[in-house]
Amino acid sequence: MLYVLSFLLSWLSGMLVILITAFFSYDQFSMIDIASFALLTFAGYLFVFLLIYLVALRIINKKIMSSKQFIYFPIIFSLVTNLPVYFLIWKTIGDLYGSSEAILFTLGFLTSGFVFGLFCAWKNKMTAKPI
Amino acid sequence: MRNLLISNFLFLVSFTVTAHPGIGIVKDSKGNIYYTDLAKVWKISLDGSKAVVVSGVHTHELYIDEHDNLYGEHLWYNGESKDTWGHYVWCLKNTGELVKEIKPTESFLSNYSFIRDSSGNMYWVERFTTSRIMKKTKSGEIIKLTEGKFGFIGWLACTKNGLLYFTENNKLHRLSADGKSDGYRIETLANNIGSKSTDFSLMGRNYDSYGIWTDTADNVYLAMIDSKKVIRIGAHGNPQTILTSNSMWTVCSGIFDNNGNMWVLENSVSNEVRARKITKEYLAGNKNAGSFTTNPHLLTTLFTIAGIILLFFGAKMILNKKRQKLLQLAI
Numbered sequence: 001m002l003y004v005l006s007f008l009l010s011w012l013s014g015m016l017v018i019l020i021t022a023f024f025s026y027d028q029f030s031m032i033d034i035a036s037f038a039l040l041t042f043a044g045y046l047f048v049f050l051l052i053y054l055v056a057l058r059i060i061n062k063k064i065m066s067s068k069q070f071i072y073f074p075i076i077f078s079l080v081t082n083l084p085v086y087f088l089i090w091k092t093i094g095d096l097y098g099s100s101e102a103i104l105f106t107l108g109f110l111t112s113g114f115v116f117g118l119f120c121a122w123k124n125k126m127t128a129k130p131i
Numbered sequence: 132m133r134n135l136l137i138s139n140f141l142f143l144v145s146f147t148v149t150a151h152p153g154i155g156i157v158k159d160s161k162g163n164i165y166y167t168d169l170a171k172v173w174k175i176s177l178d179g180s181k182a183v184v185v186s187g188v189h190t191h192e193l194y195i196d197e198h199d200n201l202y203g204e205h206l207w208y209n210g211e212s213k214d215t216w217g218h219y220v221w222c223l224k225n226t227g228e229l230v231k232e233i234k235p236t237e238s239f240l241s242n243y244s245f246i247r248d249s250s251g252n253m254y255w256v257e258r259f260t261t262s263r264i265m266k267k268t269k270s271g272e273i274i275k276l277t278e279g280k281f282g283f284i285g286w287l288a289c290t291k292n293g294l295l296y297f298t299e300n301n302k303l304h305r306l307s308a309d310g311k312s313d314g315y316r317i318e319t320l321a322n323n324i325g326s327k328s329t330d331f332s333l334m335g336r337n338y339d340s341y342g343i344w345t346d347t348a349d350n351v352y353l354a355m356i357d358s359k360k361v362i363r364i365g366a367h368g369n370p371q372t373i374l375t376s377n378s379m380w381t382v383c384s385g386i387f388d389n390n391g392n393m394w395v396l397e398n399s400v401s402n403e404v405r406a407r408k409i410t411k412e413y414l415a416g417n418k419n420a421g422s423f424t425t426n427p428h429l430l431t432t433l434f435t436i437a438g439i440i441l442l443f444f445g446a447k448m449i450l451n452k453k454r455q456k457l458l459q460l461a462i
Contacts, residue, residue, distance in 0.1 A: 001449065
């Protein structure tokens with residue numbers, strides 16, 4: 001349940017950053033744009049979440065002490081685990097979308113990873129065994 | 132490939148792909164408005180009543196002559212096995228008789244156009260690496276008016292006295308006789324008419340403008356199909372937004388009636404077509420005529436924020452319960 005919530009929360013945070021940035025980037029941001037960004041980020045993020053995030057979480061949960069998780073988790077999930085996504089985004093510029101859309105996708109995934117990292121650190125803190 | 136991918140993707144995502152909206156909206160000498168919905172041609176009479184005058188015709192453009200004879204085409208695809216197109220040109224005479232001006236022919240219409248001046252000269256664009264704007268006189272002589280390596284040239288518009296307007300990417304040009312010889316000259320009236328939209332909206336195109344029309348004062352009006360608005364290019368070339376459509380409709384073309392009201396041809400996300408009257412009072416006051424305008428962007432953002440807050444408190448509740456259980460176990 002918590003993984004589903006963390007997935008939705010982090011994905012929606014990424015979408016929010018895309019929507020807010022689009023206010024300043026475009027004169028027009030239609031339903032087609034919103035649906036396109038929503039579907040592409042949802043599908044991409046689901047893929048990354050299941051294949052990379054959950055695996056990475058198992059590893060770093062053991063390696064990083066709980067006091068440092070609030071710093072390292074957001075950095076790792078936004079920058080390191082997202083590397084294949086960033087690579088794919090920039091590789092498909094010009095084929096599927098332009099550079100301005102690629103920037104929005106990058107910002108969206110960066111935010112989603114950051115929020116997921118924070119959420120995991122928070123979850124670990126809340127569910128840590130009381131001393 | 133890029134267009135194909137984006138088009139297919141958008142079809143799956145939103146079912147809102149607009150194939151190729153028409154621009155055909157004309158008026159007769161009495162002030163009745165005619166427009167195409169790509170399957171039928173409608174007439175809006177002076178009393179506001181609406182009726183189909185020609186059915187079963189896929190025409191993007193219309194033309195009406197000084198005798199109120201209405202012209203259009205019917206274009207069809209012969210199926211994937213043949214992979215050819217066919218067309219004929221029809222004319223609804225002022226007597227009500229519907230005749231075929233050009234008999235059913237394979238391929239697209241060529242050396243013929245519905246863009247005409249009051250003398251009956253036809254104008255069209257040949258879009259190639261080197262594009263040309265052509266003219267066919269009433270006697271049948273075909274003349275090349277200009278040619279050059281243009282960007283994408285959109286729809287062409289012609290005034291009664293033969294001034295031609297066209298857009299090249301995000302520029303608006305006027306083509307007119309130079310007055311000295313038989314030559315024509317191009318003037319750029321506005322340089323930056325486009326608005327910034329995403330590649331998803333533009334579907335791979337790098338332009339936004341669609342139908343072009345003019346008023347009696349020679350102001351030029353452009354339907355901006357992606358930014359869902361009408362802009363007016365005044366004497367100094369500055370674009371001014373005079374109308375916006377709501378999120379479900381986009382303006383494709385327009386015309387002024389005999390009373391100075393503007394009629395806009397609008398296409399919906401589900402490919403419905405309507406003609407909407409914008410009164411001259413609205414235009415004079417520069418008021419937003421789309422009174423039912425909604426902003427899906429703002430609404431989606433607000434719903435997203437609400438969703439994040441709900442999920443956050445949902446997660447907090449679950450984690451608090453878990454923590455309480457752990458504390459109870461520890462005690």
